[in-house]
Amino acid sequence: MVSNQRESKISAHHNYLVNDALTPGFALGNPGSKDGFYFLADVVLPGESTPRVSARLYDHEGEFLVELVWNRIKANPGHTRFQSLPNGFRLLYPSGEAILSVQTERFTNGYLSRIQGKLYDEKGGLRMEPSLESVTVYGKASLTLESPFEFSA
Amino acid sequence: MKKADHNKSYHGVWVFGDYRHYFQNRVTLQLIAKGRELAQTLETSITALVLGDHVNQYAMEYVAHGADKIMIVDHPALKDYRVETYTKVIAELIERYKPEIFLGGATAFGRELFPRIAKRVKTGLSADCVALEIDPETGNLVQTTPAWGGELLADVVTPLHRPQMATVHPGTFRELPHDASAVGRVIYPDITVEADGRVQLLRSKTQPKGKVNLEDAQIVISGGRGMGSKDQFDLLFELADLLDGEVGATRPAIRAEWTDEERLLGQTGKIVKPKLLITVGASGALQYTVGVQGAEVIVAINRDPHAPIFNMADLGLVGDGRAVVAQLIDELRKRV
Amino acid sequence: MNIAVCIKQVPDTHTIRIDEKRMTIVREGGDNVINALDCVALEAALDLKARRGGSITVLTMGPPQSEEALREALGYGADTAILLSDPAFAGADTLATSHVLARAISRLEPFPDLILCGKQTSDSDTGHVGPQIAEELDLPQVCGVDEIHLEENALVVKRLSDGLVETFRLSLPALLTVSNALCAPRRPSFGDLEAAFSMGSVRTWRLDDLGLNPDEVGASGSATWVVKLRSAPPKARGEIVSGPTQDLVDRLIKKLEALSVIDEESRSQ
Numbered sequence: 155m156v157s158n159q160r161e162s163k164i165s166a167h168h169n170y171l172v173n174d175a176l177t178p179g180f181a182l183g184n185p186g187s188k189d190g191f192y193f194l195a196d197v198v199l200p201g202e203s204t205p206r207v208s209a210r211l212y213d214h215e216g217e218f219l220v221e222l223v224w225n226r227i228k229a230n231p232g233h234t235r236f237q238s239l240p241n242g243f244r245l246l247y248p249s250g251e252a253i254l255s256v257q258t259e260r261f262t263n264g265y266l267s268r269i270q271g272k273l274y275d276e277k278g279g280l281r282m283e284p285s286l287e288s289v290t291v292y293g294k295a296s297l298t299l300e301s302p303f304e305f306s307a
Numbered sequence: 308m309k310k311a312d313h314n315k316s317y318h319g320v321w322v323f324g325d326y327r328h329y330f331q332n333r334v335t336l337q338l339i340a341k342g343r344e345l346a347q348t349l350e351t352s353i354t355a356l357v358l359g360d361h362v363n364q365y366a367m368e369y370v371a372h373g374a375d376k377i378m379i380v381d382h383p384a385l386k387d388y389r390v391e392t393y394t395k396v397i398a399e400l401i402e403r404y405k406p407e408i409f410l411g412g413a414t415a416f417g418r419e420l421f422p423r424i425a426k427r428v429k430t431g432l433s434a435d436c437v438a439l440e441i442d443p444e445t446g447n448l449v450q451t452t453p454a455w456g457g458e459l460l461a462d463v464v465t466p467l468h469r470p471q472m473a474t475v476h477p478g479t480f481r482e483l484p485h486d487a488s489a490v491g492r493v494i495y496p497d498i499t500v501e502a503d504g505r506v507q508l509l510r511s512k513t514q515p516k517g518k519v520n521l522e523d524a525q526i527v528i529s530g531g532r533g534m535g536s537k538d539q540f541d542l543l544f545e546l547a548d549l550l551d552g553e554v555g556a557t558r559p560a561i562r563a564e565w566t567d568e569e570r571l572l573g574q575t576g577k578i579v580k581p582k583l584l585i586t587v588g589a590s591g592a593l594q595y596t597v598g599v600q601g602a603e604v605i606v607a608i609n610r611d612p613h614a615p616i617f618n619m620a621d622l623g624l625v626g627d628g629r630a631v632v633a634q635l636i637d638e639l640r641k642r643v
Numbered sequence: 644m645n646i647a648v649c650i651k652q653v654p655d656t657h658t659i660r661i662d663e664k665r666m667t668i669v670r671e672g673g674d675n676v677i678n679a680l681d682c683v684a685l686e687a688a689l690d691l692k693a694r695r696g697g698s699i700t701v702l703t704m705g706p707p708q709s710e711e712a713l714r715e716a717l718g719y720g721a722d723t724a725i726l727l728s729d730p731a732f733a734g735a736d737t738l739a740t741s742h743v744l745a746r747a748i749s750r751l752e753p754f755p756d757l758i759l760c761g762k763q764t765s766d767s768d769t770g771h772v773g774p775q776i777a778e779e780l781d782l783p784q785v786c787g788v789d790e791i792h793l794e795e796n797a798l799v800v801k802r803l804s805d806g807l808v809e810t811f812r813l814s815l816p817a818l819l820t821v822s823n824a825l826c827a828p829r830r831p832s833f834g835d836l837e838a839a840f841s842m843g844s845v846r847t848w849r850l851d852d853l854g855l856n857p858d859e860v861g862a863s864g865s866a867t868w869v870v871k872l873r874s875a876p877p878k879a880r881g882e883i884v885s886g887p888t889q890d891l892v893d894r895l896i897k898k899l900e901a902l903s904v905i906d907e908e909s910r911s912q
Contacts, residue, residue, distance in 0.1 A: 158403075164493040166371030166486060169363070176363060176493055200487035261364040262330070263371060263485060300490055327805055390774070391783055415804040419786040419820075422737065422771035426778040431738060431866030434769035453768075454872065462871040505783040505817070510810040514803060526904065550904055568824050569803070575679060575823055583902055606898060612885065621881035622898050624891040634892045642908060 163298040168198035168265040170205065171288040172297065176266075179299030182273075182281050182291055183210075186305045191275030193282065195256075197302045198265065205242075205267045207256055216278035219253070220245065242267070316405055317469040320346040322374070323397075323411035323420075324357040326365040327388065331523055334412030336372045336482035338475055341439060342410055343373045343483070345448070348441045349407070354378055354494075356400070358393060360386035370491040373483040377493045378404075382500040387511065388416050390423055391503035398427040400496060406470045408448050410439075413474040425472050431465035432472040435578075437479055437601075447471070453597075477522055478580040478601075519553065519569050526552030527581040529572055529599065530628075532559040533588020533609060539629045540565040543587065546632055549639045555579065557595045573598035587628035591616030608632075644697035644793075646688045647748050647755040648721065649772070650681040651764050652705055652712040677712045680761025682828035684821045687791060688759050689720050689829075695793065698722040700751055704732055704743050713845050719829060722844070729849040734862030741775030743860055746853045749780060757798070758818040762787050773820035782818045785811050789824035 165178035172180050172195075183192035185208065193209040204225070211219045219232035225243060227236055234253060237244040242257035254271035269289055273282040282291045291297075320342045325335050339355055346353040354376040355369035366377045380396055401409065401424070409424075411417040413435045425432035437460070438451035447464045448471040454461040465471040521527060528547045534540040540560060547554045555572040556565065572579060573595040584602035589595055591607070591614055599605070600619055607620035608628040617623040624631060655674040677685075688699045701716040703709045704727040713724035727747050735743070748758060758777075763770035770786070777784035790801035794812070800819060801810045813819075850860065857863055884894050899905045 158497040160495040160497075162493050162495075164366060164370050164377055164491050166367055166489040166491075169367065171363075175495060176366065178490060261367065263487070264364065264367045266363050266367075327807075332805070394778070415787065418770050419774050419784070422769070422774040423778045423784070425771075425866075426738065426741065426775040429738070429866070431736060432769075432771060433867060434771060449870070450867075454869075460873055461869045462873075463867050464870055465867050468866040503783060505814045506785070507812045508809060509799070509812055510808075512808045514806045514808055520806065550899070583904060604898075604902060606895065608891070612883070617883060618880050620883075622894070623881065623883040624895060625883060625885040626888055626891045630888045631891050631895065634888055635895060638892060638896065639905065642905070 163300060165197070165300075166264060167200045168202075168205070168267065170195050170267045170269055172269065173290055174285070174288050175297075177298050179303070180291075181296045181299060181303065183275065183294055185303055189276075191273075191281060193273060194303055195267070195269060197299050198267075199302065203258075203260075203265060205256060205258060207254075207269075209254075209273075211253065212274045212276050212278070214274045214278050214280075216274070216276050218276070225256075245271075313467065314407065314469050317407040319351050319404070319406040320349070320353045320408045321378075321406040321410070321470070322353065322355050323409070323417065324355045324362075324365055324369060325412045325414050325417055326357070326359070326362070326368075327414075327416070329365065329368070331520060332412070332414065332477070333482055333523070334414060334417075334475070334477040335369065337477065337480040338410045338412060339369060339373045340483045341475075341480040342408070343375075345408060345439065345441055346375070349446065351407070352376055354406070356397070358382075358385045358396060366493065368485075370489050371485045371487060373486075373489075375491055377491060379493060379495055380498060380500065381495075384500050384502040387508050388420075389503065389506065389508065390416075390420050391506060392500070393420055394423045394427055395503075396498060396500055397424050399498060401428050401470060403496070409470040409472045411472075411474050413476050417474050421472060421474050428470075430468040430470060430472055431463075432474070433463045433465075434474050436473045436475045439473065439475070448473070476578065476580065476601075514569075519567075521553050521555055521570065521572070521577045521579050524553035524579065525582045526550050526585075527555050527572075527579050527583070527599070527602070528552050528585045528587070529555035529557070529589065530560055530565070530587050531557040531589025531595070532563070533590075533628050534560065534565065535588070535629060537563075537565040542629065542632045542636065545636050546585075546639075549636065549643075552581075552583075555599075557589045557592075586616060586620075587632060589616060590614045591619070644691055644695040644757065645751075645753055645755045646691060646697065646699050647751060647758045648681070648685050648688050648699060648701045648716070649744055649758065649760045649776070650685065650701055650703050650712055650716060651678045651761075652676070652703065652709045653678045653764055675708065675711065677715060678761050678764045679828070680763060680821060680823060682761075683823050683825055684759040684761050685716055685719060685721065686826050686828045687821055688757075690826065691757070691791070691793070692720070697756070700725060700755065702727060702744060702747055704728070704735075704740055704747075706733075710845055710847075717844060724845040726845055726847045727849075727853070728847055729860075731850045731857045731861045731863075734865065735860060736865035736867045737769055737771035737775055738866050739860050739862075739864035741772050741779060742864060743853065743855070744772065745776045745779035746855060747848060748776065750848075750853065754816065756815045758782070758816070760818070760820045762820040762822050770820070773818060777818040780816075780818070782816055783813050784818045784820070785813060786820040787822045788819045789822050791819070791825070 162175040169176040179197035185194040196206040221229040235246045244255040245253040258267045270284045342353045352375040355374040433450040580601035607616045699721040700723040701721045760773040792799040
């Protein structure tokens with residue numbers, strides 16, 4: 155009915171900020187893909203306080219960089235460095251340049267996670283880049299997940 | 308349900324998100340709960356409108372407390388509550404989205420913002436409502452407001468204009484409990500926000516002297532002329548401390564300079580709706596009682612058995628209020 | 644500095660009586676007074692006039708007897724008084740009332756630098772008229788002001804709002820509503836009032852004088868209608884206890900325990 159607006163979902167417990175909008179969870183590409191780009195900021199359930207990020211990232215030339223599963227490095231051909239932060243974590247290129255950061259702000263009754271990153275897919279295409287306080291995403295995406303993603307075994 | 312033709316294009320129940328002093332000021336949450344009920348009757352949704360700078364926390368709280376949708380306008384010019392700036396944004400949103408009902412808490416800000424919005428969109432507004440219901444025949448919102456200083460209740464309707472706007476006294480409705488599993492829709496309207504250059508907020512400070520918040524107090528102890536002197540009036544502060552309550556006063560006590568104007572209860576002072584009011588040494592003049600008659604339980608202490616205050620008390624004690632309060636304090640101290 | 648003050652004549656609450664059988668207010672025979680907060684507004688206007696010169700126009704919308712209120716204001720020192728009175732104005736809600744007052748103010752020559760109103764009235768108590776006049780005249784507003792300082796072409800005002808002490812600078816023209824913390828209104832001396840009653844400066848403006856149509860004013864120009872007026876359910880008179888202080892204290896303690904305000908004393912004591 156009305157143009158001139160953006161719409162998303164909002165969770166009472168935990169949200170990410172993406173495309174300058176709140177969302178309970180979002181995914182780029184095909185999460186769980188074994189040989190292609192994906193990025194998953196998974197839904198955080200009441201009782202949990204940290205976001206779970208899984209991703210398969212490539213550099214700007216389409217070379218496989220790193221695979222993260224639930225905030226942990228699983229494969230790291232690009233020799234990226236993982237750095238814990240007081241309220242999240244950062245992933246860096248060997249040169250020290252930032253790939254991705256995830257930081258969570260705590261409110262009295264809820265949480266807000268800000269993701270910043272410049273991410274590329276297996277074709278070297280730009281899929282995410284920082285914007286002011288959030289990120290802008292491109293390409294195939296599910297921007298409003300409402301329940302935790304089910305990975306097939 | 309029948310509706311006038313003009314009104315058919317208006318849908319939805321909106322609540323203004325007044326989030327200053329969020330944890331003491333629960334009125335928005337109370338209105339979301341009541342708004343949800345009204346929306347269900349009208350088979351529509353309840354939206355909380357949140358304006359400000361970095362308001363994500365409040366948006367999430369409103370979803371947790373029952374809002375189906377949140378409409379967010381997040382902009383630096385909205386950081387401070389300012390009537391002219393807020394009126395312009397909200398009036399434009401009303402014209403675009405056409406809510407049929409728009410509710411706001413009767414906080415000081417709500418009471419000066421809502422009339423301006425109502426005038427701008429040329430609709431009706433009732434103030435300080437104590438009840439809200441949908442008329443099953445017309446679908447109109449029946450707004451019950453105190454009239455004649457609270458002696459009478461007026462049922463008011465806005466049959467031909469939309470939205471139907473009302474401010475509601477804090478404490479009138481009960482909020483829904485926080486539900487961390489709630490998920491709602493969030494809308495970010497594309498709208499220009501400009502501060503009104505004719506008004507500058509130079510300074511904003513929290514009220515000094517341990518914030519007097521009578522309107523939200525659950526227990527109020529109030530004193531009138533019968534307390535006799537400032538020293539004896541001060542006993543009420545001791546009692547309030549022991550019972551975790553707040554102290555109020557009548558106009559004569561304020562005039563005698565036994566306490567500050569900000570503690571005045573009544574027509575030209577504050578309206579309170581505590582669970583318990585203990586009123587000491589006040590005869591019950593109309594200008595005072597309109598401020599306190601909303602209390603759930605009223606205990607009155609006065610040495611005059613014919614004082615009108617006893618007509619509205621659940622428990623009346625005929626005697627010297629100062630002596631009763633002094634002895635009560637002693638006995639309560641012994642128990643601690 | 645030219646100031647317009649909006650006042651309202653209201654029943655004097657000190658003389659209001661309650662008809663206990665019908666649970667209504669008895670209006671007949673009571674006195675009418677200028678709404679208390681409007682007296683504060685007028686006093687503030689007189690103070691500003693004393694400091695800056697200029698003139699004060701008082702306006703009221705009401706039945707013909709409201710002229711008394713205007714004359715009282717003239718007695719205190721207002722320069723011009725305008726009575727807005729017409730049968731068509733009756734039954735107005737604040738939308739219609741503010742329309743009449745705003746239209747009248749817009750016809751003042753010159754347009755006032757400042758408009759003052761009481762924050763609310765003792766009878767209808769909504770506090771809406773001031774902000775609605777400001778909106779119609781497209782003026783900035785600050786409500787509940789308790790301090791006013793004059794600058795060259797602006798005002799600096801202070802007020803208490805939701806637990807915050809806020810200080811604003813407003814350019815003129817502007818509208819302010821005043822709280823009773825601003826200043827104490829003066830009490831009339833007989834000399835003032837007698838002088839006022841002999842002055843002829845109360846003008847009456849009707850519907851046509853304001854260039855308004857009947858459907859813009861009064862009940863026709865209102866958006867809200869009262870469909871029912873009923874007495875508030877009276878609080879049932881409860882238990883009355885007399886006796887020595889100890890008895891009263893005991894009874895009160897029992898009540899506090901019953902309400903769970905204090906814990907019950909353990910019986911083993």
